[in-house]
Amino acid sequence: MSRLYKTEGVVLRHSYIGEADALITLLTPDRGKLRAVARGAKRPKSRLAGHLEPLTHCRVMLAEGRTLDTVSGCETLESFQRIKSDLWLLSCGLYMVDLADRLSAEGAENRPLFEKLIGALRALAGRVDAGLVLRHFEFHSLATCGYLPELWACVLCHRKLAATTNYFSPAAAGLLCPECKGKEGLDRPASVDCVKVLRFFAQNECSALSRLRLKPRLAREIEDLMQGYVTYVLDRELASARWLRELRSEYSPETVTSGGATDGKGPADSGSD
Ligand SMILES: [Zn+2]
Numbered sequence: 001m002s003r004l005y006k007t008e009g010v011v012l013r014h015s016y017i018g019e020a021d022a023l024i025t026l027l028t029p030d031r032g033k034l035r036a037v038a039r040g041a042k043r044p045k046s047r048l049a050g051h052l053e054p055l056t057h058c059r060v061m062l063a064e065g066r067t068l069d070t071v072s073g074c075e076t077l078e079s080f081q082r083i084k085s086d087l088w089l090l091s092c093g094l095y096m097v098d099l100a101d102r103l104s105a106e107g108a109e110n111r112p113l114f115e116k117l118i119g120a121l122r123a124l125a126g127r128v129d130a131g132l133v134l135r136h137f138e139f140h141s142l143a144t145c146g147y148l149p150e151l152w153a154c155v156l157c158h159r160k161l162a163a164t165t166n167y168f169s170p171a172a173a174g175l176l177c178p179e180c181k182g183k184e185g186l187d188r189p190a191s192v193d194c195v196k197v198l199r200f201f202a203q204n205e206c207s208a209l210s211r212l213r214l215k216p217r218l219a220r221e222i223e224d225l226m227q228g229y230v231t232y233v234l235d236r237e238l239a240s241a242r243w244l245r246e247l248r249s250e251y252s253p254e255t256v257t258s259g260g261a262t263d264g265k266g267p268a269d270s271g272s273d
Contacts, residue, residue, distance in 0.1 A: 002063040002064050002065060002070075003063070003064045004062065004063050004072065004150055005060060005061075005062055006059065006060070006061050006062075007026075007028045007029075007030060007031055007034070007059075007060060007062065008023060008028065008029065008058065008059045008060065008077065008116065009026030009027055009029075009034065009060065009114075010026040010027050010055065010056070010057050010097065010114070010117055010121070011024055011025070011026055011052055011053060011054050011056045011058065011097075012025045012026065012027050012033070012054065012056065012097040012098075012099060012101045013025035013054060014039075014052055014053060014054050015099070016036070016042050016088070017125045018057070019191065020040050020041070020042045020043050020044065021038065021039050021040065021041060021047075022035055022037070022038040022041035022042060022048075022049075022052060023035060023036075023037055023038075023068075024037075024038055024041075024052050024071070026058075026060070026099060027097075027100050027101070027104060027113065027114050027117060029111045029114040029253040030109060030111070030116065031107060031109060031110040032104055032105060032106060032107050032109045032110055033101065033104040033105060033106045034069070034106065034107070035054065035067050035068055035069075035099075035106065036060075036070060037064055037069070037070050037071065037266065038052055038064075038069060038070075038071040038074075039045070039070060039071075041226050043217050044084070044115070047074075048071055048074050050076070050140070051074040051075060051076045051119075052071070052074060052239075053084070054093075054094060054097055054098060055080050055081070055083060055084060055090075055094070055121065056076055056078070056079055056080065056095045057076070057077045057078040057079075057118060057121070058074055058075060058076050058077055059074070059077055060073065061073035061074070063077065064209070066109050068085055070228075078118075078121075078122075078200060080121050080125050081122075081125075082125045083121065083124055087258075088130065088245070088247065089124055089125075089130060089172065090242050091243060091247055092124060092130045092133070092134055092241070092244065093121060093124060093180075094240050095126075095134065095135050095200065095238065095240040095241055095243075095244050096117060096120055096121070096134065096141075096239050097117070098239075098240040098241075099137070099141055099230065099238065099240075100113060100117050100139065100141060102148045102234055103141055103144075103145050103233075104145075110144055110145070112140075112144040113141055113145070115136070116137060116140045116141055116144060116206075117141070119205060119206050119207070120133050120134075120206055120263075123136075123206040123207065126212050128206065128209050129210075129212070129214075131214075131219050131223065132214070132219075133206055133209065134202050134223075135201065135222050135223060135226050136206045136209055137206070137226075138226045138229070138230050139198065139201045139202070139226060140201070140206075142186070142229065142230065142233055143202075143263075145233075147173055147229070147233055148173075148202075149168070149173050149174045149175070149198070149239075150174030150175060150230070151162060151174065151175055151195060151198050151199050151202060152171065154157055154166075154175065154176055154177040154179075154180050155169065155172040155173065155174040155175065155176060155180075156177075156180040157177060157179065157180050158171065158174055160176055161177055161195070162177070162185070163192050164183075164192065165178070165189050165190065165191055165192065166177065166178065166189075166190050166195060166230070167180075167182075167187040167188065167189055167190060168187060168188055168189075168225050168228075169180040169186060169187040170186055170228055170229045170232035170233070171186055171232065172187075173188060175195065185233070186228075186232070188224070188225060188228065190221075190225060190252050191218070191221060194218060194221050194225065197212065197214065197218070197222055198225075199211065205228040212215045225248045227241060
């Protein structure tokens with residue numbers, strides 16, 4: 001008789017194996033990333049199927065196996081239906097779970113990452129500007145893995161940064177003052193407003209993001225900076241990030257870059273529960 005245990009998690013991935021089974025990857029608060037088999041989940045009448053789609057927050061009962069554990073019971077805690085029924089929000093959600101997947105290791109507990117992911121999905125479902133949710137999640141998911149960037153003092157000379165254009169260095173994990181720029185390679189200018197928003201991210205939960213209204217140009221600057229940092233840390237660009245960019249080019253750049261923050265008409269605001 002295999003040992004049973006309970007946990008909860010967000011489904012990061014879901015793929016079918018064989019005729020009827022599914023292999024799911026969950027991010028849990030207490031066991032880090034966890035892969036398990038859901039037997040019969042492909043069958044239309046399976047009692048597991050609807051609970052194990054990507055982005056679903058669920059409670060699971062698992063049976064320990066020799067190589068992989070098996071899902072023996074499952075209930076949905078939050079389905080995030082509003083995200084799943086809107087192509088733009090779904091693509092944003094899938095990018096976040098992809099990023100969480102790449103940043104986590106199986107069996108390595110990272111409760112803050114789980115909490116940031118749940119918070120970001122709630123914000124995305126709760127009509128907070130999607131672009132801001134993504135940037136805030138990038139910032140904090142990297143921070144939970146040891147990549148919290150230094151935003152107040154120059155990472156090289158350690159002097160307090162002045163309110164002028166400074167430079168962000170992914171390699172040095174933080175900002176460089178104008179005198180130190182160019183010594184680290186890959187550094188890019190970070191405007192005064194860009195630094196202010198990054199500091200706001202560092203000091204606030206994503207529930208506070210609704211207080212921010214960014215001009216499209218500033219939103220794009222922060223996006224380029226954060227995406228550059230993510231790509232540097234992962235040593236690759238995620239396909240889900242590329243897909244988001246392609247999808248956005250189908251829409252008007254103004255409305256989407258701002259994620260609807262300026263006029264309330266971006267894809268982030270389309271669809272409803
Ligand atoms: Zn310096």
